[in-house]
Amino acid sequence: MFDAAIIGCGITGAALAFELSRYKLKILILEKENDVSQGASKANSGIIHAGYDPMPGTKMAALNVEGARLAEELCQNLDVEYKKCGSLVLAFSAEEEKTLELLYNQGVENGVPELEIIRGEAIRKLEPNVSGKATAALYAPGAAVVIPWDYVLALAETAVQNGAELRLNAEVSAVEKTGGFYKIKCGNKKDEIEEIESRFVLNAAGVNSAEIHNMIAPPNFKITPNRGEYYLLDKAQAKIASRVIFQCPNEKGKGVLVSTTAHGNIIIGPDSSDVSDGENTATSLRGLAYVAETARKSVPSLDFRANIRNFSGVRANPDSGDFIIQEAEGAPGFIDLAGIKSPGLSAAPAIAKLAVSMLEQSGLALIKKENFIYTRRKIRxxxxxxxxxxxxxxxxxxxxxxxxxxxxxxxxxxxxxxxxxxxxxxxxxxxxxxxxxxxxxxxxxxxxxxxxxxxxxxxxxxxxLEQDRSGSYIFTSETKGGGKDA
Ligand SMILES: Cc1cc2nc3c(=O)[nH]c(=O)nc-3n(C[C@H](O)[C@H](O)[C@H](O)COP(=O)(O)OP(=O)(O)OC[C@H]3O[C@@H](n4cnc5c(N)ncnc54)[C@H](O)[C@@H]3O)c2cc1C
Incomplete structure (x- = not known):
């Protein structure tokens, strides 16, 4: 019997496992893929947002600002590359300058430090390649970039070092409440389905979180998968931008950005299009053409011949518009962490702390470990x-x-x-x-x-051997006369 079972190991599940592993608990993480960070947490802009974007009073606002505050120390301790580069939101018209004022005021209300609106050449002084047509910008020096999958790995690996158990290729297909605990069916192959018992369950299944919720409680939210496509430019283009350069947000979200990455490349994207399949991470001519054209408005000199990769990530957009963090109706101790769209990467450590406090209120005893490992080092x-x-x-x-x-x-x-x-x-x-x-x-x-x-x-x-996900085999047979045993 486990104390807590976490479904899904993206940044939300990994942050939860890390946070729970501070305590004397039996923790299990169930991930359907053959590695952690295979959902939205792998393919996103990698920004630790400052926190002016979400509407004041929402969960997103509070958890973004708190998560961003926690991220710096976490990344330092767990050896995740973290670059506090700052961000700019550009305005190209008087109308957009009003949006900057709005974002500034939201930021102040959300508690974002050091926000400033800069104008004219002050923008080009910070970012010389920004279009001369940008008239003003909201400058947030506290925004940072990370390598998102390494952030997940760092948290998940540290949780494992602290005793959490991770099962990969363990897709959850049923959850049932029996007496004082939950029975969870998981496994990727029909003949290898296991049944696991846990007192508490945390649903961090990203685009599948509504499906998991509906296994145990009446449906009360919907998730729409929404895809965003990207270009990644070679490091030779690094000088094109040293910060995150946004345009004003629109009804579809934060819009197309041009940004440095923690790795020193330039990332450009994403667009936004609803998709029926939450695992559809294809890219399209139309999506990429839109991204390129929109990005050139911010930085006209972008050279897409330096592109080394296109990719896309799928957002888990909730119908509520805000993160869904709740104890499922009629299922005490079953916590949904659903609809964790942007700024979910930024908010994750704060989401995890909130979820742990909800578990405690629900009856989970939290006794701190004396020997909690809070360090990780890699040779680079x-x-x-x-x-x-x-x-x-x-x-x-x-x-x-x-x-x-x-x-x-x-x-x-x-x-x-x-x-x-x-x-x-x-x-x-x-x-x-x-x-x-x-x-x-x-x-x-x-x-x-x-x-x-x-x-x-x-x-x-x-x-x-697979290239990435299950089934992505790279070799079909041996050549030059070598048999299987050669
Ligand atoms: C295009 C794009 C750009 C973004 N940019 C930013 C950004 O710059 N900054 C920011 O803060 N946020 C950003 N976000 C949002 C951020 O990426 C997400 O909020 C975050 O990654 C969500 O993490 P998660 O762990 O909740 O979900 P996921 O990372 O999707 O993880 C869910 C996990 O659950 C697993 N799973 C699903 N079903 C099952 C099942 N039945 N059984 C077991 N496991 C299951 C999946 O395989 C997956 O590993 C962006 C998102 C996208 C798509």
Missing amino acids: FANLSEKDKQTLVRENPNYGRIICRCETVTEGEILDALRSPIIPRSIDAVKRRCGAGLGRCQGGFCSPRVTELISKELCINPLE
Whole structure:
């Protein structure tokens, strides 16, 4: 019997697991995919928003500002790349300048520090490539960017280090209340369905959160999947923007941005279109053309020939317009964390703290662990000084072999990833942990070596190795006469 079972391991589930792992509890995380952070938390803008966007008085407003405050220390302790770069919202007309005033006032009411409206050339002084047609901008120096999947990994890995149990490939298909606890059916294959028992349940299933809620309580909210598409430009374009550059928000959300990433690339997007399938992360000619055209209004000199990847993420848009954080009707101890759309990445640590306090009110005893681990360190060879690189290579020659030349990722770092608390079992899972394949060639050169390393270290037949999600096999058969056992 578990004390708390968390359904879904995006940023919400991971932050919950981390927060709960401070206490003497038996915690289980159930994730339907073969790695954590495979939903919206993998594919978003990576911004820790300052918090002027949500309407004052909403859950989104309070939790965004608090989550952003908590993120800085969390990222520092858990070794997540966090760049406090600041953000600008541009206005191109008198009408839009009124929107900036509104955002400024909302920000002040929400408790966002250091907001300022700047005008004319002061904008170009901060961001020289911003269009001369931008007349004013709301400047929020506190906004930051992170690598979103690494934020999830850091929280989930630390929760695991602190004793939480993570089950991957564990899709929840039924939840039932029996006496004083919940029975949860999970598993991806019909003949491998398990039944798990837990006293408390946290529904952090993103686009599927309404489906999970409806397994245990009368439906009281709807989620509409809404897709946003992106370009990612090569690091050679890094100088084009050193902050997050938004346009004024519209009825569809925060609109198209041009931004630096925590990794030093330039990200451009997203658009917004409702999709029927919450897992539909395709990109489209129409969506990308809209993104490119809209982004050029902010930064006319954008060079899309430097694009190294297109991708999309799917928002879990709630019909309430606000985060749905509630104990499900007639299901004491079953907490929904649903409709966690933007600014969910920013708000996650605060959402987790709120959910834990709801669990406590619902009867979960919280006794702090004395030996809670609140630290995580990764070797990033490329960031070391020459002297430290030499010392490291002398100590362990694996760090002297560069596997990913675009991002300077060594064999040592790939092996570290393969021995990390949540073992990566696909090429992209390794990429998310150490950056091999994230660069200009997108794994064109290093993926054969990464394949060999995964295969050798984890004893996986390369024919069974996946690129990313379950079923994304990369090899069909061996060539040059090598049989399965060759
Ligand atoms: C295009 C886009 C841009 C965004 N930009 C920003 C931004 O810059 N800043 C910001 O703060 N927020 C941003 N957001 C919002 C942010 O990404 C989300 O709020 C956040 O990632 C939601 O996290 P989550 O854990 O709730 O959901 P998810 O990350 O979607 O995680 C849900 C998890 O549940 C799992 N799951 C689903 N069903 C089941 C089941 N039956 N059994 C087991 N597991 C299940 C999924 O596989 C998934 O891993 C953006 C979102 C999008 C889509």
